[in-house]
Amino acid sequence: MDTTALEGRRFEDVTVGEELPGADYPLTVYRLVMAAGANRDFNSIHHNTEYARKTGAPEMYANTQFLLGAWERCVRDWMGLAGQIRAIRGFRMRSFNVVGDTMRVRGEVKDARIDEEGRGVVEIAIRCENSGGVTVGPGVVEVVLPRRGEEDACEEGA
């Protein structure tokens, strides 16, 4: 695997504190049903209002897979094809992302460093919000971005 040939953000392009382009997710019944079918989390709390209310939730709400995917998309939209995700930490549900609201993913660069193996590691602080405030996180997505010059080194070594 060598993603350095692909387009995308390089480690040197990153500034600690910079905000990632956010993404908004209007949560409709339609969307949550699509999500359940696609990610196979068929727990009725995610597609059945009546059932969700019986379990103590105010409404049906987005499932974990969808929310994790929303974090991944936010990071991928920002870093492009060349970056690799190394870890997700602190993905913690604080409140329900209920249908009939818009869930927003927001992130910013928390740290950027060269690790002991010479890789450009970036930590992104990331969270989900809705009209009631933060719903998931804030957590961290740790990514590895190629460093400028790596492409040349790879081509020379090829």
Added chain:
Amino acid sequence: MSAQASTKNKAAAGPDDWKAEWQPVVDAVGRDFSDGETVWGADAVERGAIRRYLEPLEFDCALHTDPQVARRAGFADVTMPYTGLMSWTLPPMWRPGETLFDSDDRDAQPVRSAINNQDMPIGPKTTGFFGTDIEVDFLRPVVAGERIGRRGRRLVSCVPKETSVGRGAFMTWESEIVTTFGEVVARIRIGTYAYVPKNDVPDNDDRKG
């Protein structure tokens, strides 16, 4: 404790006595509930399922949709989104010969589902269940054509707690995600909350069989 004894004791129970039902689970912290079995995803990772995963997210990344781009990165085919680990390690909902739906009650649940606390052999019976937190270390992307499974299901914590939705316990589970060749592609910790909803009418079976 029998179900009847449990019911009688509830009348004189203190406010935190319900937590005692969780003690066997608390005591089981450290145990691997998988009994060494790897739970394989129902299907290999494949392009169509990846496309469907992306749709509700409006997730536009050519590594997941364009084999040529994926090959430029050295992959044999498109890659699964990193966060698809849980989806692609879920076992099938139904197998030939089985009955999955046995009631026409509007909100009846399937006979069996991997996403609940049904397969927990100890502790109180619960009907509410949701994921609470996740930590994942990704060792490499998974490529279309590979099949992955969840190896190990070690309970690393259990904390009984009453919340706004009911009484239950927060549990954390640790697993490895492996390919059919036994290669570990990720390590995952999943937190869950299994509970009895506040408005749930208790039946006379306090404990799973």
